[in-house]
Amino acid sequence: MNLPVLGPLPLSGFTHIWFFLFLFVVAGLVFLYFWIQRSRKARLARFADSEMIGSVAPKPQSRWHHLPPALVAVALVMFTIAMAGPALDRKIPRNRAVVMLVMDVSTSMDATDVSPSRMKAAQEAAKKFADELTPGVNLGLISFAANPTMLSSPTTNHEATKVAIDKMQVAERTATGEAIFAALQAISTVGAVIGGGDEPPPARIVLFSDGKETSPGNPDNPRGAFTAARAAKDQGIPISTIAFGTPDGTVKVDNADVPVPVDDTTMKQVAQLSGGTSYLAQDAPQLDQIYKTLQDQIGYETVRGDASTGWLRLGALVLAIAAISALVINRRLPL
Template sequence: MSFLWPWALLGLLALPLLVWGYLRALPRPARTAALHPDLALLAQASRRPRPLRRHLPALLYLGALTLALLALARPTAPLPLPDNRTAVMLVIDVSRSMEAEDIAPSRFVAAQEAARNFVKSLPEGARVGLASFAGYAVLNTPPTARHERVLAAIDGLGLARRTAIGDGLLEGLNALPERGPDAPAAGGERPQAAIVLLSDGRNNSGSEPLDAAARARQLAVKVYTVGLGTENGDPGGVPWGGFLGGFDAETLRQIATTTGGRYFEARSADQLSSIYRSLGRSLGWTVQPREVSGLLAALAGLLLLASLAVSELLVRRIL
């Protein structure tokens, strides 16, 4: 937290003086003795404890005053805000190995559900698109703020043979604003963009994935990769597409590292959905400093009201 008017914090130096004045004003023991006819009654009165809650109104008032002085200094705090300029592309592997049921009910169904969770977790107005790849890549829908279109495209995905991770990455990259095939590798300010790529296999067709990752880095696009499958990578007897050894963790990790993104592994449907929800809560948002004076002032008002209420309802009963 920082302050636009830090000089106003000097007012906090007066708070210790107020505390000292409050303590000085508290009743003190009498300096002289007096005779009392009923010794038993006097002893009973002297044993009556002074509850700490009699000081609660003063503590609440002190807290209210502290928050009011902080609000006067116009504090700012970094807050997450929707970023409608950022575009995100989901790139999903739809090779036939996605029919494997080592992740219930199947890898394909789990991937569809996780993609839906991702879209639903994005802020309203954020642009998101969908591309898919098997032996070739398809742009299912370009980045759009109409999330229902992307959800419909996810529902309409189908499976095909082979795996072209590089082509899928390039398809998603070309669909991003100002990142098409003719876009210069450097120069000019582009809107922020990211790709979330999921695969359960190894590249056996099309472009080299690391070459596509180098292009993404040149265009300032972070790629977040997700490897999907169980530990041994057993596709459950699926014989097509050359899939025998599970996803290519090393290639997926290098893609993420090259572009400044992150690599994830999903060994279950719940883990996959958790990864996508986490990405949806970070991508499409931007952290910007915002003044929070109003919030602190409101809290100060609540503490002041609480101080008055406690003083009226509790302290008077004690006294």
């Protein structure tokens, strides 16, 4: 059972939902209260004639005398919610996750359809991502063109990753599958030495590229991108892909403008096969927003915790207010 919100934080469900049956008891008590009130008025009308009623009947009570019983009913509802075991999803920073940033440095990344160039914009956004990533996450960097290059092994020292990002240089060809396999190997290696749990640390690959794989030509080849994505799926490591660029990108080759339009078809398929999510960015602000989304997904984990204490405290507070208002308004406790 999912109910909406308690203040700004969403309730994620209840552990003991059957306690809500107690609300029928609360409803019965409310009905009994109003029945008693009507019965009192009926007895008064039966035993006092119209001439004597003014001298015999007590003075009409203010509607405020119903406030204490109403507050008691509200407190009972809050106690019922507490007994039902409300749960609350809380986001806490990860401290043993592994993230491999795998970045395309093929020649097409020199295109200037994104100012000042795809490569420069990608480097700045990646460094900002490293800056804002949760400190406890192990971040590594692989660049790839014809071959993958490990520029920074997974580490919580994100400054080292930022330094490595600045060292990336463009080269020919795009071996996406080889880069993914290299990232899987790096995750496996660091996972073997990271303590703090009986299972391997949670891991994610962030694959950044502007075009389809060119080496090998068929992504279903043994070292192709689709084969690597299936391997990532088998290891429980999703790949978040970012296709970066516009359809109008060009690069200079022998003084001629060669079109290098962004191609996110391969990237979408890689994400789908691995169980990840694909994104498309055509300018630097869009890329920054995607990295912020990934930072939120990767840097934090959602933990379900007990939220009954707040309801108990609130119920006790309302019950205390009911007692005080009963003494002030009715000169007695609401019993």
